[in-house]
Amino acid sequence: MEIQRTARRAALGERVLDAGCGTGIVARTAALHVAPDGSVVGVDTDEGMIAEARRLDTAGEVTWKVGDLERLPFDDGAFDLVLIEQVLQFIPNRERALAEVRRVLASGGRVVLALLRDLEFNRSYKVLAAVLDRHAGAEVGDMMRSPFAGPGAEGIFEELTRAGFREIGIRHDVLDVRYPSPAEYLRQEAASSPLAGPLGELDDRTLQALIADLDDALAPFTDDTGVVFPMETYFVSGYR
Numbered sequence: 001m002e003i004q005r006t007a008r009r010a011a012l013g014e015r016v017l018d019a020g021c022g023t024g025i026v027a028r029t030a031a032l033h034v035a036p037d038g039s040v041v042g043v044d045t046d047e048g049m050i051a052e053a054r055r056l057d058t059a060g061e062v063t064w065k066v067g068d069l070e071r072l073p074f075d076d077g078a079f080d081l082v083l084i085e086q087v088l089q090f091i092p093n094r095e096r097a098l099a100e101v102r103r104v105l106a107s108g109g110r111v112v113l114a115l116l117r118d119l120e121f122n123r124s125y126k127v128l129a130a131v132l133d134r135h136a137g138a139e140v141g142d143m144m145r146s147p148f149a150g151p152g153a154e155g156i157f158e159e160l161t162r163a164g165f166r167e168i169g170i171r172h173d174v175l176d177v178r179y180p181s182p183a184e185y186l187r188q189e190a191a192s193s194p195l196a197g198p199l200g201e202l203d204d205r206t207l208q209a210l211i212a213d214l215d216d217a218l219a220p221f222t223d224d225t226g227v228v229f230p231m232e233t234y235f236v237s238g239y240r
Contacts, residue, residue, distance in 0.1 A: 003085045003114040003235065004029055013037040014080040019069055019101065020044055020087030024053035024062060030083065031061040041074075043067040069097040077106040084113035086233075089150030098163035105240040111165065114173065115156060117232040119148045124177075124229040127217045128189065135210035140198045144189070156236055165238030173235040180226040182214040 007029040010016050014034050018027035021042030031040040041063045044050050050064050057064070067073040069084075070093050082101050091097045101111050119126040125144060133141035151159060153170050160168050179185040190196045202210070221229045 016040045017079045017082045018042040027062045072100045074104045080109045082111045115234045121232040168238040171235045173233045178228045
């Protein structure tokens with residue numbers, strides 16, 4: 001995705017924060033490019049994610065911290081670049097979080113974030129959510145919809161402007177996603193999200209019916225090699 005390309009272009013000597021880092025792929029990518037004079041920090045509210053990030057960071061090039069994006073545990077002006085990948089839509093108080101991001105940026109520093117466009121632009125996920133509604137219940141379907149419930153382009157522009165950012169730029173990033181089968185699409189989505197819990201509780205008959213329904217529903221996205229579809233994301237940048 002575009003934000004990982006940005007991480008690969010992080011400048012030598014820059015101080016980089018991966019905010020909402022998860023298991024740290026963005027932070028580890030940035031660390032390859034800012035050394036030896038720069039630094040990279042990954043912060044996430046989930047202690048389990050940070051533990052996994054530390055385990056995966058075999059080179060020990062990133063500092064990992066547990067922290068809340070609405071109350072970042074860093075000094076004013078501590079970073080030159082803040083990267084936020086697919087996190088902003090889950091933050092209860094985005095206004096406070098963006099103010100915190102601006103606070104920890106040095107003058108002239110930049111924020112770069114990725115935010116999924118809504119389900120009208122990610123139709124395969126809309127299909128998957130509807131199939132989950134039918135077989136696992138509306139609450140599970142809504143779990144699938146939640147990553148796509150962030151602000152649109154106009155909304156994120158307004159939020160960044162209110163937070164004091166300037167030279168805001170927004171682009172659409174389109175990534176072709178491919179899976180060998182609808183069943184593998186479901187498995188990987190479950191493995192990387194809270195869907196794993198409720199799907200793991202389904203009996204085998206219900207799960208097989210769900211997969212069969214998904215096979216039919218994803219027929220428009222299926223070719224001879226499996227399931228393929230575009231994933232659309234907003235790629236947004238702004239300067240302090």
